[in-house]
Amino acid sequence: MDKMTTILQTDHAAFPGASGPAKSRTTRRVRGLSDRAIAWLFVAPTIALLLAINIFPLLWMIRLSFTSLNLSMSYLPLRFVGLDNFRDILTDEDVWVRLQTTAQFVISSVALQVAIGFGLALLINRQFRGHSFWTTIILLPMMLSPAVVGNFWTLLFQPQIGPFNYLISLFTGLPPSSFSMTGQVSLAPWTIVLVDTWMWAPYVMLICLAGLRSIPDYIYEAAEVDRASSWRQFWSITLPMTVPFLMLAVLFRAIENFKMFDMVNLLTSGGPGSTTELVSITLKRAAFEKWRTGYSSALAIILFVTVFGAANIYVKALNRVKQR
């Protein structure tokens, strides 16, 4: 507090026109605020903003999830339907299929991203010529907007003019227009995994790189002295010490992929049929195309609880790994 008063006094000194009584009033007012009050003063706008744009909509959504509200039929009286929306969702076979599709997408893409990202991190961690250049090139995809990525991969996958099919035909001998990456039931799920991996493996690489760089050199030097092979060093030093970072990457990517919407929507619109319809697309369709506000609020809550619960369990596991 003394320091603050001093600063204020110095400020007053810079304005000789300021009158004496006014100066003392200001000083008294500032002196009258406790540290706690000042802290609240600074935090209050953020809290107000959070309440307005996060907490209030969340509470409102919880309220709506117990109603029959459908915005395309807002002339109908709003009915309280209890847990009907939740029951409808949890007994709807289609929703379970969408959840399975989402789980398959999350597991496949995160597994690939971790494998490729970790591999890239091991490569980039070595010093070689053009190291910075290649790092930048590898990081480029994750800097692009998902909308851009969705659009240009759609063009790349175009069966008649898309270079991707021509590239595959070079290796397999298949005619380029004989298969459609986004239009075939057997290929479309892998297509979205492929594009997501292309875009986000560099992100996993960055996290892994941070992990690799945090391992002190002396541990490897000690291993060298003990004549441990490179393979042994990898299994006994590198991998265990980067596991917390890998787990963090898995957490971030899994949460993001569970919510994945824009890129998949642009690539396949959830098709062919409903083959790549992730639960986020189902939610968007229910909320903003079918206008089933009550139902979609309930679905959003179920998804939120699922992600939040899974993330909490995972974080606890992560903490246990860190403590080891």
Added chain:
Amino acid sequence: MRTLKWLRSTTASAVLGAAALGVFGGGEAAAEGKQLTLCWAAWDPANALVELGKDFTKQSGIEMKYEFVPWTSYADRFLNELNSHGKLCDLIIGDSQWIGGAAENKWYVKLNDFFDKEKISMDDFVPATVVGYSQWPKNSPNYWALPAMADAVGWTYRKDWFSRPEIQAAFKAKYGRDLAPPKSYDELKQIAEFFQGREIDGKKVYGAYIFTERGSEGITMGVTNVLYNYGFNYDNPKKAYQMQGVVNSADAAKGLEFYKELYKCCTAPGMTNAYMQEGLDAFKSGQVAMQMNWFAFFPGLYKDPNVGGDKIGFFVNPAGPNGHFTQLGGQGISVVATSDHKEDALSYIKWFAQPAVQQKWWQLGGYSALKAVVDAPDFPKSAAFAPQFLESMGIVKDFWAEPSYAQLLLDMQKRVHDYVVADKGTAQQALDLLVKDWTKVFKEQGKEVASQ
């Protein structure tokens, strides 16, 4: 110090003066410069409407501003706007299926009194467009829009390919009849199969382009053209909302199977999620022999330097074994209930309804629904596609226009796409599931749904 005081007072005066000028000057400008915002889809006819609107501005002094949104997000964008009682649009050219929701939710201004006052009679418009774009409830004298853009699904074909002697000879040798625009879906499939994979001018071409889009309304707007002609109906004409055995009749299932066969045998690779623009691209690039699309695009195609003029021909949606119908498109123009400029918006509708304006609308590339224009003796000769357009407007059927149309539409998108493109289940199963979906939606809406 005195200088500082002078500076402060001068600045304050200047700011106050500028503010005053801004307020009063702006007020005057606002009074003089009236403006209306018209919302519609971003497509060829919208450009024609901009051109036409210049006459309205000249006559009324009201500036026209336009909000055009691509078709794929048109419904999302504007239904969101209407749902949230936004003030973006004063006038809206809304899709035919919106009319139920717009009327029930009071998004549009009811136009009966205005029509009576201005002596605008709905009898002067093509009946299908009045029912399709203006009335809610259907077939009742309650009007919520003025028919603005008549439209239906039609077909274009490569007249130059069809007329080549070697192609004609090959077709006759194979099918024993002359190659001509198809009158039935069986004929259409034969022609499509004939062209599929054929090499023309050193380029591999494909039989037909049909709608398959998943996200908005595409595959539904395509498949219904076949379904109607095989016997599909939305409900029992004698018992409203009775869908069992009507939507999923054996004939309707055959129609759905036919659409899938057409998709599998005769479309270009990769057309798994294609709608209007993809069709235009396929046709303009010389990739397909026949193209399903909306009449709205035909003026633009006719003008195309590569495939237009003598190279393009048009035909009406072919008949099926149980009828001859085509899917209605098009929209009516309405005044948005939350607009602050309702009177000006009504004056636009009054102007737009005039026969001279409607005639110019047709000439510029829009499709008038006014009988005085389309029933004029010289109308069939006024454009290469005018006779087909006239015939089509006499056989149109539309999708549900219930307030819950979006749910009904998305359910059909899913079931049809699952069967046609994703090979899931049978046609009968797809339609059975559709009946189940639609029954649920109507029950939620409080409708009584009879099972038989």
